[in-house]
Amino acid sequence: MQSSTMQAQRAGRIVSPAAVASRKVARAVPASGRAPIVKVQAAATLDKVAAPAATASSGGAGTRVMIIGGDGYCGWATALHLSARGYEVCIVDNLCRRQFDLTLGLDTLTPIATIHDRVRKWGEVSGKHISLQIGDICDWEFLSQAFTTFQPDAVVHFGEQRSAPYSMIDRQKAVFTQTNNVVGTLNVLFAIKELKPDCHLVKLGTMGEYGTPNIDIEEGYLTVTHNGRTDTLPYPKQGNSFYHLSKIHDSTNMLFTCKAWKVAATDLNQGVVYGVRTEETMADPMLLNRYDYDGIFGTALNRFVVQAAVGHPLTVYGKGGQTRGFLDIRDTVRCIQLAIDNPAPRGEMRVYNQFTEQFSVNQLAEIVSREGKKLGLDVVVQNVPNPRVELEEHYYNAKCTKLVELGLQPHLLADSMIDSLLEFAVQYKDRVRMELIKPAVDWRKTGVKVNTMGAAVAQ
Template identity: 70%
Template sequence: MILGGDGYCGWATALHLSNRGYEVAIVDNMCRRTFDDQLGFNSLTPIKGIHERVRVWEEVSGKRIQLYVGDICDYEFLSAAFQAFEPTACVHFGEQRSAPYSMMDRSRAVFTQTNNVMGTINVCYAIKEFAPECHLIKLGTMGEYGTPNIDIEEGYITIEHNGRTDTLPYPKQGNSFYHLSKCHDSANMLMCTKTWKMRTTDLNQGVVYGVATPETMMDDRLVNRLDYDAVFGTALNRFAIQAAVGHPMTVYGKGGQTRGFLNITDTCKCIQIACDNPAPPGEMKIYNQFTEQFSVNELAALITEAGQKLGLDPQVINVPNPRTEMEEHYYNAKHSKLQDLGLEPNLMKESILESLLTTVVKYKDNVDQRLILPGVNWTESASVGKTIAKV
């Protein structure tokens, strides 16, 4: 069961698992599409509606994906979906996933925390009541850790204090209402795991980039979404689009902000590995799900090099940073557990970047350049909601 299976990571994962013989169901309330309508955004790629997507997948693959349209914050709906599908694994992408969106104003901060935290608690109860052997695989974020001045371990850290030693959850320092919702999720999941002997895996995912997977390339109607706006677009995808349309790549502040990254194909593989290696009852496994780490400046340099080989002329400008974050810092996060279980990473090499840029160039006429520049400032988060579209 893929919660949030109509979204960027969820759709690619649903097709990947279905194509490998897993029986898959998608649960989604389409709220990600609603955000675009609210804010005047759009995916660069022309994505089809979820019902057509699922029909096309069955047409081209011969494999059926079940679809449950509804809100996981509605426990009556979620209960019915669990009882109908009887999942043995539940992959939880079903959350509002943008830090800038959560910092726009009070109403969206409250929505993010209510939707994410309450939805996850509902999922835990649904597993407890209707599928007690089901393995919960929850997508967390590397942003839960913040940017500490020590190495980041994979979920847990052993501490010696006043002559005593214990292994504890690694300290969390979320830097937005979105990241804090993920911290709350992790704490709630750990308590449920211990109390109800659940099987849980928390995947602290880095920044995902790319659009094409082997499954989405089987038919143009299966294309995944590609966000480029300043609220939902990641830095790498945004840089690729800026390079393609001749807009300078907008580096926030000094550009030394460093994060972990992974290709969308590796996201799918990591979820499969987690499905195939369930945690034992009463244990919450935690993996740091990324393959490489780069600073923002390094990303801009990579896109510049790849773009020039395609005849583009990428330029870089530094713009005031709308976020409250360290722009130069130490960053060394451990990420070996998934590779120990068999992940063979698709690293951010030249061919992958050229593939991304080629896709972007194909759809560049869809770009609305008014949406590229920063639109949400952390310190100016308002109590009254407002729209972000520039008319």
């Protein structure tokens, strides 16, 4: 019998050792322990949503969690996941992600309801209440009032401009990205220090902070021996966009405040997230999550799936050897829960690498092409000039063991997951706007002139 690692290599993907080990554990879990894949139109039962027996955490009841950016892709799924398991949840959001779509002429593949309607529907479906506060965390008066009112035990911070291409559109978007992200995080750190010192910060970082070094990527820290002396230091960061650089600034500020103010923080360096379905977001059509496929906010996998569904060539940037970590949205919400349930001690900044598998762009294209053809789709792969400044062939081996040690059982990108994504894209293909698929932002041409009109649609 072949080992799991050998089977994964023959399948054309790189799987982390932690993911291989955890797959063996996951196979022992009954099928009922995984969130079911259901049609969008089908509503889950009230009991199923309110108390998912297979994944409920006894530590959730009564824990007050503020989710900044709770209307976004990861934030919305996390808010419902925690609410269903007994956490007291408050969403804080300024709705800027929706404004980006309006400004740039973009739209999610899936039709999503307003945040007010979402929260109301969740209450009807689950019997659970989610508090909602609309405002900007860069506004100290708003944030301090929100903190004082809700008194969170943990803050999950998703509330940042999260697109590398967006940050490279023009000077205005670059400045906004860094100002919004860095100042917002600073305000959160001050709010914890002044208003709720025992609050645990769970901050979403990104694997992109590390870049693509020619050595293994450790989880946050690296022990170095130099001229006969040894020290453990923050792992060197090599961001490849103004967005990634803003995340690096965040991490540095967090580390400093943990030392100076004894803040307790967990920095989750997340890989690329895929998937739409969680048990909660599929409970009712009004709870459906967003699916971005455009050249600004859409990831390579999302773009490939939509391109396959509508008969557009899969656009591989450059040589396609760019390799990154990936994880299912169901694993994202579970990682957040694990971080909340296992808080860092005051004065410590823990760093977890949050992904389950590694793929190159070429491997993703190969998988989508293969699975698309099984569904009768005519899938063609096409290499296009790379709009980004990045290595297209490189070494990449990132560690990701700490979340597995806490209990994460990954959902891997098996063929069934690709099938479900493709079927989902086919279901909504009438909403696809072909002009948004191609890359329109060139890293080398970022200038001072506002480029809103040309940012989303390639010329």
